[in-house]
Amino acid sequence: MADSGAKVAAEPQAAAERAPDAAQGENVPAQAPDLGVDQRSIIYRGSTSVRVKDVNAAAGQATGIAQTAGGFIGGDNRSSSNTGSGTATLTIRVPADKFATSVDQLSKLGTEESREISTEDVTEQTVDLDARIAVQQARVTSGRNLLSQAKSLNDLVMLEKEVATRESDLASLQAKKRRLADLTALSTITVTFLGPESPGVKPDDNPGGFLGGLSAGWKALLASLGVLLTVLGALLPWIIAIGLPAWAVWWAYKRWSRNRPPAAQPALAPAATGGPLPTFPPAPPAKPADKD
Numbered sequence: 670m671a672d673s674g675a676k677v678a679a680e681p682q683a684a685a686e687r688a689p690d691a692a693q694g695e696n697v698p699a700q701a702p703d704l705g706v707d708q709r710s711i712i713y714r715g716s717t718s719v720r721v722k723d724v725n726a727a728a729g730q731a732t733g734i735a736q737t738a739g740g741f742i743g744g745d746n747r748s749s750s751n752t753g754s755g756t757a758t759l760t761i762r763v764p765a766d767k768f769a770t771s772v773d774q775l776s777k778l779g780t781e782e783s784r785e786i787s788t789e790d791v792t793e794q795t796v797d798l799d800a801r802i803a804v805q806q807a808r809v810t811s812g813r814n815l816l817s818q819a820k821s822l823n824d825l826v827m828l829e830k831e832v833a834t835r836e837s838d839l840a841s842l843q844a845k846k847r848r849l850a851d852l853t854a855l856s857t858i859t860v861t862f863l864g865p866e867s868p869g870v871k872p873d874d875n876p877g878g879f880l881g882g883l884s885a886g887w888k889a890l891l892a893s894l895g896v897l898l899t900v901l902g903a904l905l906p907w908i909i910a911i912g913l914p915a916w917a918v919w920w921a922y923k924r925w926s927r928n929r930p931p932a933a934q935p936a937l938a939p940a941a942t943g944g945p946l947p948t949f950p951p952a953p954p955a956k957p958a959d960k961d
Contacts, residue, residue, distance in 0.1 A: 710849070712789040713768045713856035720863045721779035725749075727862045728757040734774045738767040740855065754866040761858040768856040775860045782863070791849055798846045805839040 721727040724747065732742055740763035747757040763771045776784065812832040819825040 709790060709792045710795045710853045711765070712791055712852045713765055713786075714788075714858075715768065715772050715784070715786045715856070716859040716861075717772060717776055717784045718782045718861040718863060719776060719779040720782055720865070720867070722865060724755045724757045724862045724864050727778045728759060730778055731759050731761065731775055731860055731862075734771055735761045735763055738763040738771050740764060740767070740771070743857070750864065750866075754868075755864045756867050757862040759860050759862075761860065762855040763858065765854060765856050768858070772858060775858065779862070791853065795846075795849060795853075798842060798849065802839065802842045802846060805835065805842055809835045809839055 719727070728745070728747065735742055740761060742759060743762045744760035745757070746759075747755070749755045761771065761775075772784070772786070809832065812828060812835050816825070816828040816832055819828055
């Protein structure tokens with residue numbers, strides 16, 4: 670009986686020692702299998718801008734296209750105008766196999782001005798998540814089995830904490846898998862309907878590389894000069910109102926200081942007797958001393 674209790678007490682420590690090895694095994698990405706195109710997990714994203722006569726009518730037709738394809742409207746942003754410059758931007762989620770058809774149907778609601786399609790292959794990420802979820806589920810099951818065999822309070826507390834951590838990691842992996850499954854199952858299309866007078870969508874004209882950096886630097890220089898000129902324009906009235914009078918006062922003071930007569934030197938006062946000062950003959954030069 671004592672041996673059985675010691676074995677149960679030792680199992681939590683052994684499980685804790687094996688946990689780092691299992692965690693390290695989870696971080697190793699699984700190799701993506703060689704699957705066909707129809708078996709791979711691919712995320713489709715698309716955006717298009719279409720000029721139409723009636724923005725609201727086109728938005729209603731787009732909603733019908735999404736529902737017919739088995740999808741739904743994920744976002745609807747409209748701005749109305751009586752001058753024909755209204756716009757409507759809809760985010761449409763449709764099944765991946767209806768992505769291309771839906772884009773074509775949306776572009777035919779008016780005159781298509783731009784289209785951008787992008788794909789992302791997440792097959793490797795999907796396989797890696799499946800493997801990590803399987804490993805984590807096994808770790809959770811093992812932790813629960815050890816928890817049911819705990820004999821002491823210390824083992825019970827340690828195992829409860831370990832099981833809670835493993836369940837939290839499993840829930841995080843499952844949430845990532847659900848998010849990835851949603852993106853691969855339902856493609857995203859962003860369609861912008863432009864009224865007859867609405868400005869078109871500006872394309873991204875940044876060439877990238879050296880030319881892109883040069884263009885960005887030139888634009889930054891022009892923006893800095895614009896800010897500098899704005900500050901100078903704001904300070905110029907103050908400089909005129911305060912600086913010019915101050916300069917005029919300083920200039921007048923300098924001119925007055927340069928042109929004023931020099932101050933007269935004070936004369937020596939005569940002697941108290943009123944007569945001229947006495948003069949004395951110069952002293953004779955000293956004779957050299959006689960040598961013995």
